[in-house]
Amino acid sequence: MDKIINKSVLIENLELNDANSKEPSVDFYFQIIIILEGTGTRYVNHTSICYEPNDIFVFTPNDCRTFYPLTNTNFKSVKFTKQFYNQLSNVSKLNLGAIEEKINLSNIKGRKIIYEGSHDAEIIQSLVEIIEKESNSSKYQQQNLENIILVILNVIYRNIEYFQDNLESNYPEKKINAIISFIEKNIANPEKIKIEAIAREFNYSKTYINQYFKKYTKFTLKKYVETYRIAIASNHLKHSNKNIKNIALELGYTDESHFNKAFKSATGYTPSQFKK
Template identity: 35%
Template sequence: MRKNNLYQPFEIELKELENYQARPASNSFFELIYIADGTGVQYINHNRFNYRKGNLFLLTPEDIHSFDVGTVTRFFFIRFNRYYIENKSSRDHESVQRIEYILQNASHRPGCILKNQADKPLIASLIESIIIEHTNQQLYYSKIIEQIVKTIITVVARNIALKLPKNVQENTGEPVLAILHYIQEHIFEPKLLRSQHLSAHFGISVTYLGRYFKKQSGETLQQYISNYKLRLIETRLLHSDMRINEIASELNFTDESHLNRAFKKYKGLSPSAFKRQFG
């Protein structure tokens, strides 16, 4: 599939649109989209989400998305690439690696990225400051905008980190972060998630891999994979029109009844009852 590329570390854009023209390609960069005003529907990776003023969306490389504009919407875009994240001194390597991992882990999740309520007015203020600086273009405006963008990315990373496995903290080792990223990236490919394959891919013995992963994440490999699939099922039920048998096929369950049993154990409700109650 053709990719949209970004030929500078980051760029910003403010657009007021009555219709959103979807691009027939995925991005090679990250993209933050802030709703300055307006309402409508976001579509991303088979999911949908009703958007409104104050929502902030993060698109990672490989995401396919579009918007169905309900009322005239002011979109504010911040696009940045890996080089922008990595453009720090070598002593910040671990911090940079964690931020990139956290941003990548927004994949498969629709909706507003802001889970911490206190960050919503903060982001609104930061976005407004960028718009003012860009409009007035006073001395050092470009440097000020660059610093604000870095702050926004850090706030976004904090909000995504709130959804990471319970034991993954700032000092968690890089190998387990790489394993988590790999699992999420290949969640639809069960052969690549077998212990033997993960062991070979990361150069760790099967026995040590299991002990290490549980110590670092608080879950066994299979628990983490199963729980991540169940979270994706929940997302599909709430934000897509996919049938339960289609979700079962996508996530490689034996059949629909297998998915039903696993989900009911996880949420206490069958998938259809969950969708009726919360969808």
Template identity: 30%
Template sequence: MAKQNLYKPFEIEFKQQERFPPSVKSNNFFELIYIVDGTGVQYVNKNKFNYRKGNLFLLTPHDQYSFDILTATRFFFLRFTKFYLETKKGKDKEAVQQVAYIIKNASHRPGCILKNKADKPFIASLIENILQEQTNQQIYFGKITEQIVDTIITVVARNIALKLPKNVKESTGEPVLEILHYIQENIFEPKMLKAENLSKHLGISLSYLGRYFKKQTGETLQDYILNYKVRMIEIRLLNSDMRINEIAHELNFTDESHLNRIFKKLKGMNPSEYRKKNALPGNTFIA
């Protein structure tokens, strides 16, 4: 499958479609897709999500996705590279880099990215302002558009940060965010998640790594990895038709019973019960 590339720092596009191109897309850049109007189903990797007006999706590099449009949909696309924020200059460069690291920690999070209720009308207003600037094209419209784009990305980062470990704040140091990114990138590779490999990759001594991570996040490394896997199980239970033994194999549990035991300990019910209780109407999945 051919990758789509981006040759500008960022790119915006408004498009109304009654049918989404049938091919599965995959990018070498980040892409925010906002639903201005319309309904349908978003497919990303092995998950699906019923979309509607006001949903905002973040697709990370190499995600494979498509849309099944049920009613004519107006899309807003914002595409940007991982270097867009990292290369910005100015006195707020350190804060900007923090946002970039948080954005890169968005791996494996399908569905609407807006978790903070107050941000939903805020995002709608920002996107409407971009549309006005692009339509009117008055003096400085390009600079104003760029500033609005930066604000949208920062709001997205805030919503991602809501799902990070409880002690991780905007001011949290770069090394711990790099650890989180490394774990998420290698979650399917148990050998890569061993403390020895983490220590070597990050240039942090093995004896200091565990203490540092616990101090910065409020969780041990092993607890974070396990909790992250459970969040991934939840996503697959609610947004895919994967069987539980397939999920166990994908996430490197010993077997289905091992996954069931861990999931019930942390969530208070087994995966089949969780899927039945929480699945969206119209989603019928096999346990």
């Protein structure tokens, strides 16, 4: 784990796998997460969403959050310290406050940023790399760092506004969120999360809803359902006293054998191996 620490920002390159996933907790920082490698589920404030490489999430200080990795996950964490906030000008403090308020009031699923421009994710990652270089430079200047951070936050703000404006105009993300919420609500009911049932719920054909969902999430419905079930199962195995049979039944598997097969296919471990 690499760390870059100064008075204003903490940047960490972190790795997560099934063995070191943690219970959800509140981290009192304004934080940006950039997924570098891996897949799984990102949990925040009682909602969850699948993630993949190049996804970017943004969190405010009171968000309750964690990862449930499906595969080994590498990500970059950028945290802005209290001192960073204290050193800002009054105008910059107002800007940061507006960004935080916009995030909290928006309906962004799992705090995942939806981009207005195809290059905005690359811009954010490039600016974070500049922060890392600036922090290690002998010519490092605090004001330069803060200016770069404010640019990042303004790119995020613009994308949140874009998301919100289009959500109100029936932007597809609204429908995607509804489909995801339906899946999560009915995850223990196999009949309701079949493609036919989901298509019927949202008045689409089976073929169209699967293509539609994959276009905006990069997951087929079947893959999303299974990824979410495995993520929930992983959490139960690590952080509860439930036995494997009960976990399998709670998540809608026909029996423990089917659950064992699905879990090993997804993670490389049997549930009993994972639980140890």
